[in-house]
Amino acid sequence: MKLKTPSTRGWIVAGATAGIAVALQYVLPLEHHGGWWESIPAWWAVFGGVGCAVIVLVSKWLGKVFLQKPENWYE
Amino acid sequence: MSSRRFSMRPLHWIVLGLFVAALGVAMPRIAAFTSSTGSVASSAWAADPDPVPHDDPPAAAHDKAGDSHGNAGDSHGNAGDSHGDTSAAHGDADGSHGDGHGDGHGDGHGDGHVGLAVFEKPAPVNSDGVVPPAILMILGALLVAALPKLLRGPVAVLVPAITLWYVMTRLEPGMLVTFDFLDYTLHVARVDRLSIIFAMIFSLISTIGGVYALHNGDRRQQVSALFYAAGALGVTFAGDYFTLYAFWELMAVASTMLFWTRERPDSLAAGNRYILVHLAGGTLLLAGILLHLGNTGSILFEHFDPGTGGTAAWLILLGMAVNAAIPPLGAWLPDAYPKATITGAIFCSALTTKTAVYALIRGFYGWEILVPAGVIMALYGVVYAVLANDVRELLAYHIISQVGYMVAGVGLGTELAVNGAVAHAVCHILYKSVLFMGAGAVIHTTGREQLKDLGGFVSRQKLIFALYMIGAFSISGFPLFNGFVSKSMVTAAAHEVHQNWVFMGLMLASVGTFLHTGLKLPYNVWFGEDKGIQPTKAPLNMVVALATAGFFCTLLGVRPGLLYQYLPFAVHWEPYTAAHLVEMIQILLFTFFAFYLFIPKLGGSSSISMDTDAIYRKSQPVFRALFVTAVGAFFDTVQEKSIALAEVVKRWVGDPTDALPGALPRVATDEAGYDEDRNRRPLGVSLTLTMVVLLVLAVWVLVAAR
Structure with a gap:
């Protein structure tokens, strides 16, 4: 499946939403966890995006080298 | 691909709308929070400035963990009120658990440590006339078995509904129903707050499951489902190991019927494997029980102090771990659940693993090995869900992932963690039933269950899709849905005791949860390439059941107090804080963006995953x-x-006259050619032989007698 770029409107919506989500962190008066990660800007945004990528890539890699078998593997 | 750009837009707006609504709901609470910053405490997102009222004083509400905690009761009353205050002590339990986490984290938490929870034994209450709820369910199952088709469906809904009413109105902590069996007194119904909340959710989901199955007149499934629910309730109220074991095995047998009754070869085979694995797990449990009985003389089902209990405790733990689907013992779950009947899968997804979680809380909270086990489970399910191609296999792997949160909570063992495990079990049962019911409706209306065979028909199935998404938002922890108020209790509990790697592991798993159940599955089922699928109309009862479960998911999301009031410990924790909201919004949004990039990698394929x-x-x-x-x-x-x-022997010990010279061949009397005079043996020969033998014997006896 070929990846298709979103329309201009799609990009604007995505960018604005992402911007608001990150900006909220600095606009709202937040209590603090006390974790080391709080010093990293937009930590949870990075965590969500990179985490998702890591999950997909690592799982796919594991599937390729080890876990995925043909459908009739047990027959 | 043009359909994708069009099709993603509604989802986009739904997500945005929900975030905005969540912020609106949360703002007053945020204001209240920021105006009382003096009360900010050490739990991950804040102690609740306005905790949910808790009617029962803790001292009267809970079963005690064991004799060694007996003296902790006095301090517990204080601890409940000052949970956020990290100097709170929990009697002697601190020594065994809290010290491991307390030191070396100068990160602004104040700090001391948060100790192991202590279940107090409720004061005895008059139990005359109390019927164990499992018995109600069994009687209902027998009744359903005898009824004609027209009545079976409605009665199969009424029976768990009545049981739910009975549990909520007639049972109260402290009740105990005993039954003398051989030399033992069985505690067939031990009622406390922990058992009541599990019994409530098991009864509720069985009622909803009954509605979902109304169109299905299969007597075997209806009766099995009720017996299965009876088993779950029996385990929940079991105060002794014999009762526990009996109902444990009832669950295993009754649930197996929900696979076999699909009558497909793969379902029959999966059912066979399922029952064998569960019987093996049951055998481990029984071995542990008997060993425990031999060691202590007690059959009472009580908490094992962490690190004690020896082989018996470990065997019991292993037996329970099989049902909780803790890897590597949990492969039976994604193997079997996708092959269950459409309606049976609802009961499966709700009962077996959650009774195991209940049993783990009762027997093993605070066992630290469960913490890494839970995190591994949470991530393990996520990895396999990426590879899953069967709709219900993907959901099954996410049961493992979600149960991981509960198992980790049990292992952490603090009040917040145990509350989180219980709350998440309740919420999980609700949203997972929505997901399985949605997936079941797709299978029912399209006849397809592989992701690669589905796609592109959202415009022809909007309602089912919308209801499914309630479950997807809930499991993903969207604000206003129940996962948001329960999952975060466990992660906050991990943070509270400074287990940051546990916290991060579970947060990563929640990214994967949204990725799969909230994005990958709905995208591949309803969006993506249009495969020209024309779904039939889903039966009304299916839609009603979906909507009911979805209603409860949302209700608990917006009114978490309704759930918190039933938790075993007083709740001093507030999910709707600014920090938590911002955190989840960022995680969910950016997961969504990353998903958008990885769509090509997340389609269905023709493969299976080795487990x-x-x-x-x-x-x-x-x-x-x-x-x-x-x-x-x-x-x-x-x-x-x-x-x-x-x-050979016959040849040697047969008639010796055969060997005589001139002996005629033997001919049977009914054979042709038999001649009485020719073929019958002469009597004289036999007599002579007999006399010779007698003579020899007589001589030998005489000689021997001398």
Whole structure:
């Protein structure tokens, strides 16, 4: 499946939403966890995006080298 | 691909709308929070400035963990009120658990440590006339078995509904129903706050499951489902190990019927594997119980102090771990659940693993090994869900992932963690039933269950899709949905005791949860390439059941107090804080963006994923050769040799006259050519032989007698 770029409107919506989500962190008066990660800007945004990528890539890699078998593997 | 750009837009707006609504709901609470910053405490997102009122004083509300905690009761009353205050002590339990986490984290938490929770034994309450809820359910199952088709469906809904009413109105902590059996007194119904909340959710989901199955008149499934629910309730109220074991096995047998009754070859085979694994798990449990009985003389089902209990405790833990689907013992779950009947899968997804979680809380909270086990589970399910191609297999792997949160909570063992495990079990049962019901409706209306065969028909199934998404938002922890108020309790509990790697592991798993159940599955089922699928209309009862469960998911999301009031410990924790909201919004949004990039990698494919069930499935030919073919061949050989030997012996011990010169060949009396005069042996020869033998014997006796 070929990846298709979103329309201009799609990009604007995505960018604005992402911007608001990150900006909220600095606009709202937040209590603090006390974790080391709080010093990293937009930590949870990075965590969500990179985490998702890591999950997909690592799982796919594991599937390729080890876990995925043909459908009739047990027959 | 043009359909994708069009199709993603509604989802986009739904997500945005929900975030905005969540912020609106949360703003007053945020304002209240920021105006009382003096009360900010050490739990991850804040102690609740306005905790949910808790009617029962803790001292009267809970079963005690064991004799060693007996003296902790006094301090517990204080701890409940000052949970956020990290100097709160929990009696002698601190020594065994809290110290491990307390030191070396100068990160602004103040700090001391948060100790192991202490379940207090409720004061005894008059239990005359109390019927164990499992008995109600069993009687209902027998009734349903006898009824005609028209009545079976409605009664199968009424029975769990009545049981729910009975649990909520007639049972109260402190009740105890006993039954004398052989030399033992069985505690067939021990009622406390922990058992009541689990019984409530089991009864509720059985009622909803009954509605979902109304169109299905299969007597075997209806009766099995009720027996299965009876087993779950029996385990929930079991105060002794014999009762526990009996209902544990009832669950295993009754649930197996929900696979076999699908009557497809793969379902029959999966059911066979399922029952064998569960019987093996049950055997571990029984071995532990008997060993425990031998060691202590007690059959009462009580908490094992962490690190004590020896082999018996470990065997019991292993038996329970099989049902909780803790890897590597949990491959039975994604193996079997996708092959259950459409309606049976709802009961499966709700009952087996959650009764195991209940049993783990009761027996093993605070066992630290459960913490890494839970995190591994949470991530393990996520990895496999990426690879899953079957709709319900993906959901099944996410049961493992979600139960991981509960298992980790049990292992952490603090009040917040145990509350989180219980709350998440309740929420999980609700949203997972929505997901399985949605997936079931797709299978029912399209006849397809592989992601690669589905796609592009959202415009023809909007309602089912919308209801499914309630479950997807809930499991993903969207604000306003129940996962948001329960999952975060466990992660906050991990943070509270400074287990940051646990916290991060579970947060990563929640990214994967949204990725799969919230994005990958709905995208591949309803969006993506249009495969020209024309779904039939889903039965009304299916839609009603979906909507009911979805209603409860949302209700608990917006009114978490309704759930918190039933938790075993007083709740001093507030999910709707600014920090938590911002955190989840960022995680969910950016997961969504990353998903958008990875759509091509997340389609269905023609493959299966190897799990630990490969050990017994692939080795099946070896075991068959060893225990069936080899044993059969051995017996065949023995039989052959025995017959050959008998032939030889017969030749030697047969009628000696055959060997005489001139003996005629033997001919049977009914054979042609038999002549009485020619073929019958002369009587004289036999008499002579007999007399000779007698003479020899007589001589020998005389000689011997001398």
